[in-house]
Amino acid sequence: DGGITQSPKYLFRKEGQNVTLSCEQNLNHDAMYWYRQDPGQGLRLIYYSQIVNDFQKGDIAEGYSVSREKKESFPLTVTSAQKNPTAFYLCASSRQGGIQETQYFGPGTRLLVL
Amino acid sequence: QQPVQSPQAVILREGEDAVINCSSSKALYSVHWYRQKHGEAPVFLMILLKGGEQKGHEKISASFNEKKQQSSLYLTASQLSYSGTYFCGTEGDNAGNMLTFGGGTRLMVKP
Numbered sequence: 001d002g003g004i005t006q007s008p009k010y011l012f013r014k015e016g017q018n019v020t021l022s023c024e025q026n027l028n029h030d031a032m033y034w035y036r037q038d039p040g041q042g043l044r045l046i047y048y049s050q051i052v053n054d055f056q057k058g059d060i061a062e063g064y065s066v067s068r069e070k071k072e073s074f075p076l077t078v079t080s081a082q083k084n085p086t087a088f089y090l091c092a093s094s095r096q097g098g099i100q101e102t103q104y105f106g107p108g109t110r111l112l113v114l
Numbered sequence: 115q116q117p118v119q120s121p122q123a124v125i126l127r128e129g130e131d132a133v134i135n136c137s138s139s140k141a142l143y144s145v146h147w148y149r150q151k152h153g154e155a156p157v158f159l160m161i162l163l164k165g166g167e168q169k170g171h172e173k174i175s176a177s178f179n180e181k182k183q184q185s186s187l188y189l190t191a192s193q194l195s196y197s198g199t200y201f202c203g204t205e206g207d208n209a210g211n212m213l214t215f216g217g218g219t220r221l222m223v224k225p
Binding site: 035040043100106107 | 116143144146148153154155156157158161163201203212213214215216217218
């Protein structure tokens with residue numbers, strides 16, 4: 001079955017620690033996205049990539065980094081510079097990066113700070 | 115600019131109807147509607163394009179008023195499974211498929 005997988009489901013971060021969230025898709029989609037969702041809030045775009053080896057900052061990129069070395073993978077690193085990382089992180093993909101394209105979401109990773 | 119959704123929350127009895135609105139301050143090319151169950155990923159419902167028709171999905175339909183930069187989601191004869199948070203994602207004419215999501219509307223359907 002085609003889809004988007006995210007791991008882990010829950011992740012705990014200590015102060016000053018970098019952590020990496022995994023996102024993999026086997027839909028053969030070109031574009032991938034990372035969103036952050038805070039309790040009772042909408043989704044805010046962190047980073048997006050429309051093609052391999054290329055990515056752009058979204059609205060709240062500070063304290064985060066990404067890479068896109070393979071079409072199917074778009075990992076997100078939450079760095080120690082992100083002072084308030086506790087949130088639900090959602091990865092999404094779309095067939096292309098243009099308009100009209102539907103975005104499909106993975107199951108999410110919940111990040112908690114110890 | 116984040117679109118504004120209204121109402122923020124609504125409680126229905128099974129079989130009742132509801133309308134959720136999404137308004138933007140900028141010209142829109144498309145509006146995407148998603149439903150999210152608690153702790154789960156948003157699930158795509160439908161997309162409405164500028165100049166396109168009103169869309170429908172089972173008993174859930176939506177409209178897009180380009181001049182008013184608004185979209186409305188209509189849920190008729192609601193079922194328990196309709197409970198969740200509904201989000202609209204809007205796309206401007208030059209946004210390159212960057213969706214801006216509203217704050218969500220929490221819908222609870224009771225027996």
